[in-house]
Amino acid sequence: MAVSHKGAISFGLVHIPVALYTATQDNDIHFNQLHKDDHQRIRYKKVCGHCGKEVVTKDIVKGFEYDKDKFVIMSDEDFEKAKTEKDKTIQILHFADLETIRPIYYDKTYHVIPETGGEKAFELLRTAMKEENKVAIAKTVMGTKETLLSIIPTTDGILIETMFFADEIKELPKSYTKPEVNPAELTMAKTLIGSMDKPFEPELYKDEYQERLKEIIEQKINGKEVVETRSEEPNNVINLMDALKASIEQNKPKPKRTRKKPQGA
Template sequence: MAASHKGAISFGLVHIPVALHTATQNNDIHFNQLCREDGSRVKYKKVCANCGKEVAADGIIKGFEFSPGQYITMTDADFEKAKTEKDKTIHILHFTEMRNIRPIYYDKTYHAVPEAGGDKAYELLRKAMLSEEKVAIAKTVIGQTEKLLALIPTDTGILVETLFFYDEIKEMPKEPEQPELNDAELTMAKTLVNSMVKPFEPEQYQNEYQVRLRQIIEDKIAGKEIVTPPDEKPANVINLMDALQASIRQVEDQDGPPKKKRTRKKAEPA
């Protein structure tokens, strides 16, 4: 698998050559756009706004509009001139606790894989962060974009998460109200939460919608009739406490009757 980016992790005077490989993939079913009338593919062409001719990929350059209709052009060399040596490395700025990074800042995940000669320094950084329960905040330039990063140690390697910058985060359009809760409601909600606690085992989950969609596609290919599954209508529960109690009973029914604890018999005196 080709690397998305190659560079070096830099902290202090230590440089660790690494390659970044994407850690996730999109498994969604992809569709082509077709003409409704004859079913032909709909294609998009890049056309010059002036002469109307189609422009090939090698005939396209980047331009910045500094005034309406006026552009300055940029070459790859221009973008490289903007980079410093620090930009070419994954430069660690500082370390922090993972809980300090709000989930909204996470963007994309990469595996950081050590290149030749970097294994020992890589393992040293991974083990030190893991032992101290710290993650690293870093910056680098990938392509033509500066990225804020979080380096997260795992039991086997280091994950690199690209982070959004502060000014890229949108404010919540409306803050939810925080009505007062009585003790009984909160206790019941905590009971429901604790009754549903299980280990997170990612292999246990699958994209069920994609499975059903793929089955519909296969049925249509085979000329079968498509049957729509019946809707699952939610129960009409109005009272919050009733809803919590019903939810707890539902969880208990799914898990079965509680197991009786085995008690040891006291040893009879000799």
């Protein structure tokens, strides 16, 4: 697995060299765009808006438009100059309770592994945060962007979640009028939640859409007719209380059948 980022966690006067590895992967099926008539790939070219010529990657630079059609060119060296040694470290700003961070702020997850020589300090930080039920809020520069981070201790190690800044979070597009909650319906809803309550086991859940898509692709490769799978039609239940009662009944554990003893036993 390739390293996504290298740096050092700065914890007071302690510096812990670490490497970050992406914790998730994209398992989606990806498709190519083809010409309908001959099934050949569609090609895209990068063309100069002035001369109309195709431009290869090595001849493309980054520019900031400071005025209409006026650009200042930024090189890789310019971006490096903007960084300080402090930016290159994962600077812990403070510690906080995990529950105080709204999930909307989380973006991408990384596994954190200590580099040679940093194992003891790494484990000290992990254990201290775990026992205090705290996470660390930190900042660093990843690529060309200053990034807010949450350093989260786990039983096996440490995770880092990149986070959005407050000004990157969109407001709720519209609000709704909250109706009065009926106490009897609330009790039934809580009963339904209780009947469906069980530990989260991630290995039980599969991307069923991707699996069906793979089956269809295999069928088409093998020249078989694709059969549409029909799902149950949702019931338009009008009465909320009836829907809750029916749901509770549906989630009740089924009684175990007792086997009849053979006669003469």
